[in-house]
Amino acid sequence: MNNTAHSHxxxxxxxxxxxxxxxxxxxxxxxxxxxxxxxxxxxxxVYCFSVLIFRAAAKIFPHRGVTVCQTFLASCTAALFLLLxxxxxxxxxxxxxxxxxxxxxxxxxxxxxxRVNSLDLSEALTRAWSESAVLALLILVFALIREPLGLMSxxxxxxxGGIIFIFSGHHETLFPxxxxxxxxxALILLGYSVGLYRYYRTxxxxxxxxx
Numbered sequence: 001m002n003n004t005a006h007s008h009x010x011x012x013x014x015x016x017x018x019x020x021x022x023x024x025x026x027x028x029x030x031x032x033x034x035x036x037x038x039x040x041x042x043x044x045x046v047y048c049f050s051v052l053i054f055r056a057a058a059k060i061f062p063h064r065g066v067t068v069c070q071t072f073l074a075s076c077t078a079a080l081f082l083l084l085x086x087x088x089x090x091x092x093x094x095x096x097x098x099x100x101x102x103x104x105x106x107x108x109x110x111x112x113x114x115r116v117n118s119l120d121l122s123e124a125l126t127r128a129w130s131e132s133a134v135l136a137l138l139i140l141v142f143a144l145i146r147e148p149l150g151l152m153s154x155x156x157x158x159x160x161g162g163i164i165f166i167f168s169g170h171h172e173t174l175f176p177x178x179x180x181x182x183x184x185x186a187l188i189l190l191g192y193s194v195g196l197y198r199y200y201r202t203x204x205x206x207x208x209x210x211x
Contacts, residue, residue: 024102024106025039025099025102025103025106025135025139026135026138026139026142028099028102029099029139029143030139030142030143030145030146030147031143031146031147031151032143032147032151032153032155032163033140033143033144033147033154033155033156034092034155034156034157034162034163034164035095035096035099035143036139036140036142036143036144037140037156037157038085038092038096038100038157039096039099039100039103039136039139040136040137040139040140041081041136042078042081042096042100042103043103043107043132043135043136043139044129044132044133044136045077045078045080045081046074046077046078046081046103046104046107046132047107047112047128047129047131047132048125048128048129048132049077049080050070050073050074050077050104050107050113050128051112051113051116051124051125051127051128052121052124052125052128053073053077054070054073054113054116054124055116055119055120055121055124055125056121058117066113067108070108070113071104071105071108074103074104074105074107074108075104077104078100078101078103078104081100082096082097082100082101085100089157089158089162091160091161091162092157092162092163095162110131112127112128112131115127116128142193152168153165153166153167153168154166154167
């Protein structure tokens with residue numbers, strides 16, 4: 001049994017902050033909390049359905065060019081998610097089209113298909129759900145920091161405009177605080193988070209994280 005298939009979801013080498021998988025997606029999806037919710041749902045959808053189909057039809061997948069087939073499979077599940085989102089909220093689907101379109105690439109590049117290759121169907125689905133949930137939780141936490149501090153607002157998906165604001169401040173904020181909402185501020189926040197994560201990982205995590 002492949003040890004990486006059972007590596008720790010947070011402290012293991014395959015976790016998002018350890019391998020920085022999904023770093024770019026994390027920055028783009030956390031500008032607003034409403035965007036983070038949609039991307040988190042897309043991650044759970046694409047990871048779980050792609051892995052489910054991949055493991056159920058493993059015998060018919062070719063050995064050569066399997067990465068291309070996995071990318072195509074993940075892209076099809078993402079397209080289905082966008083279709084459902086368009087039916088529910090057309091404006092939000094247009095706003096989120098580019099970011100959600102990147103989810104299949106992060107799904108394949110994360111190595112999830114390799115890690116579940118030796119697992120049975122139920123274990124593979126559980127692993128896919130767990131890994132995508134960890135990244136989704138990180139995205140939601142980052143969005144809860146960036147939007148209220150940087151934009152002085154908090155939003156949810158819905159409504160005729162695609163976004164419903166729980167609150168929205170109109171007064172000017174200090175530049176260091178407003179910087180958090182920008183891409184450069186998100187990179188700084190991500191850098192500090194990764195630094196703290198790796199510091200505590202060195203102290204608290206076991207030497208071999210395949211537990």
